[in-house]
Every structure is written in structure tokens, then in C-alpha cells.
Amino acid sequence: xxxxxxxxxxxGTEVQPAVEPExxxxxxxxxxxxxxxxxxxxxxxxxxxxxxxxxxxxxGPMSLHAEEA
Numbered sequence: 620x621x622x623x624x625x626x627x628x629x630x631g632t633e634v635q636p637a638v639e640p641e642x643x644x645x646x647x648x649x650x651x652x653x654x655x656x657x658x659x660x661x662x663x664x665x666x667x668x669x670x671x672x673x674x675x676x677x678x679g680p681m682s683l684h685a686e687e688a
Contacts, residue, residue, distance in 0.1 A: 622649040622672055626665040627680060637663020646670070646677070657683050 622643040626636045638656045643649035653660070653668055660668070661683040669679025 620644070620672055622646050622670065622677075624649065624653060625669040625671060625679070626660060627667050627669065628664070629666040631680070634664050636660055636665055646672070 626634050638659050667680035667682050670677045
């Protein structure tokens with residue numbers, strides 16, 4: 620099993636990530652990675668991410684923008 624991220628603009632258009640991810644062997648590793656890199660990903664042009672296990676979407680889109688207070 621491989622866990623991967625898809626990076627998108629807010630309109631759903633796929634974009635290349637500013638930080639190149641690997642294929643992760645666990646969901647926890649994938650989530651930790653995006654947690655550590657979300658600011659760089661957002662600054663690089665991604666607005667949201669989707670998590671996949673092989674070809675199955677697990678969840679998303681998940682916004683990389685913090686909620687406005």
C-alpha cells in the first residue's frame with residue numbers, strides 16, 4: 620500500500636507541489652509530512668490537498684489556508 624497526496628488550487632486544478640513528497644507506507648507518516656510542510660506547500664501555490672491510499676481517495680480536499688479569525 621502506498622499513501623500519496625494530490626495538490627490542487629481551490630478550483631480543483633492539480634498543481635506541482637513546492638516540496639516534493641515521497642510515497643508513504645502509512646497514513647500517519649503521510650499526515651505528519653503534510654503537517655510539517657503545509658506552509659511551504661501553500662506558499663508554493665497549492666490551496667488544498669487530497670489523501671489517497673493507492674488509487675482510493677481517503678479524504679479531501681482539505682484546505683491549506685488557516686481559517687480567518
